[in-house]
Amino acid sequence: MSEWESPGRSLKTIETATTILDTVQRLEGAKLSEIAVAVDLAESTVHGYLTTLESLGYLTRNDQGYHIGLEFLNKGGHARARTPAYELIIPKVDSLASQTGERIQFIVEENGYGYYIHVATGENAILVDAHIGKRVHLHASSAGKAILSTLPEVRVDAILDQRGMPSYTPATITTRADLADELAAIRERGYSISNEESISGLTGIGVPIRSDTRREPIGAISLSVSPHRLDNDHFEDEISNTLLRTVNEIELDLQYR
Known part of the structure; x- marks a missing residue:
């Protein structure tokens, strides 16, 4: 393994959260149902991720759906x-x-x-x-x-x-x-x-x-x-x-x- 390769296992929950964020960005904002279809997960599962990410400032929500939040600007x-x-x-x-x-x-x-x-x-x-x-x-x-x-x-x-x-x-x-x-x-x-x-x-x-x-x-x-x-x-x-x-x-x- 080279010095630039990262050992260890990935965490599925973090991968899923990142996939959801990437999907929201790619769609330039989307509703729960659209996101669930795009990531091929149940709406109940996706809703949990969306609620958590919104509470942390990584997503924001309006009448058109979820959007990338300004917490990313902070980071x-x-x-x-x-x-x-x-x-x-x-x-x-x-x-x-x-x-x-x-x-x-x-x-x-x-x-x-x-x-x-x-x-x-x-x-x-x-x-x-x-x-x-x-x-x-x-x-x-x-x-x-x-x-x-x-x-x-x-x-x-x-x-x-x-x-x-x-x-x-x-x-x-x-x-x-x-x-x-x-x-x-x-x-x-x-x-x-x-x-x-x-x-x-x-x-x-x-x-x-x-x-x-x-x-x-x-x-x-x-x-x-x-x-x-x-x-x-x-x-x-x-x-x-x-x-x-x-x-x-x-x-x-x-x-x-």
């Missing part, structure tokens, strides 16, 4: 604040979005997934679902691939074993051999490209941010544009250089703060 805010480096990176993301006019996201890896820590949109940004806290598979996004390119091979393999390589679009990389070739290319040029691999009609360029000590990734920032913009080699060079300069500034700031 998520705490999770983001526990890493001081994030507070230094976020203003850089805002500045980059203003400078380029595009959408910029800062993503980190945790437990084999990528999580959106911050998103900033410029005046020309493409509007897609990229909310703070969004969870993504690392192999399908530019920021995710940028992060994977900095990790040791054993860690990449552990992530792929645990989380898989689901296909989001026809362009998604779904084999380990192809991903390995892609990560090698990213290491050579210093930035990643996701060409409609996570969302059709969306291309991204990403650059990893490394810590000042063990050179492990803190996360990555990426810029998202429509695919035709990257048909222009000058635009790709300009954007990648802008991202690389910003990351260099961030890494220097982190080193000497």
Whole structure:
């Protein structure tokens, strides 16, 4: 068992509670009967979970049904604040979005997934679902691939074993051999490209941010544009250089703060 694998047994009640929460989020709110059908459990059983989760603030209820509660914002805010480096990176993301006019996201890896820590949109940004806290598979996004390119091979393999390589679009990389070739290319040029691999009609360029000590990734920032913009080699060079300069500034700031 590798150091990244977690031993022990899972608790069915917690798994069920999490499935119910995921279902409520996916349905963007739902009534008891809808949730029970979706999770394939008796309404009496689901009602017990819903009542408990509501009492703890993880769900809230109105005439339309149950919705995700703001207690998650409390926990998520705490999770983001526990890493001081994030507070230094976020203003850089805002500045980059203003400078380029595009959408910029800062993503980190945790437990084999990528999580959106911050998103900033410029005046020309493409509007897609990229909310703070969004969870993504690392192999399908530019920021995710940028992060994977900095990790040791054993860690990449552990992530792929645990989380898989689901296909989001026809362009998604779904084999380990192809991903390995892609990560090698990213290491050579210093930035990643996701060409409609996570969302059709969306291309991204990403650059990893490394810590000042063990050179492990803190996360990555990426810029998202429509695919035709990257048909222009000058635009790709300009954007990648802008991202690389910003990351260099961030890494220097982190080193000497």
